[in-house]
Amino acid sequence: MPQSKNGASAGTELVHVGFGNFLAVNKVLAIVTPTSAPIQRMIREGKKEKHIIDITSGRRTKAAVFMDSGQIMLVAITPEALAGRVTAARSGKVAAAQGHDE
Numbered sequence: 841m842p843q844s845k846n847g848a849s850a851g852t853e854l855v856h857v858g859f860g861n862f863l864a865v866n867k868v869l870a871i872v873t874p875t876s877a878p879i880q881r882m883i884r885e886g887k888k889e890k891h892i893i894d895i896t897s898g899r900r901t902k903a904a905v906f907m908d909s910g911q912i913m914l915v916a917i918t919p920e921a922l923a924g925r926v927t928a929a930r931s932g933k934v935a936a937a938q939g940h941d942e
Contacts, residue, residue: 853933855925857915859897863905865926870906871919879904886912 854862872879883904886892891911894901899916906912915922 853929855922855929857895857922857925858917859895859899861895861897861915863913863915863922864907865929867908868905869908871922872904872906873919874901874904874914883912883914 851866853865855865857863874880874883883892893911893913896914896916901914902917903915903919903922904912905915905922
């Protein structure tokens, strides 16, 4: 994929995750709830190793997003809500593309 001058991919898809924060959807490996012991352990270890990006703005963490760079983003919206936003963004993109074809 071509890259721009600042190193970001030209086709980066961003989804709003609340509090003025956005997530690059094409960099996401997994979106999980942070309730299981193994995920909580990975978050604790990530905090020690400085691999955590906390974008909850002090709210309760409802989802942990694993990025392809090895970082873990903590967000204050549920995985279901985040998946819905990704789906809506992609369907809007498809609808816009179909509108230009006609």
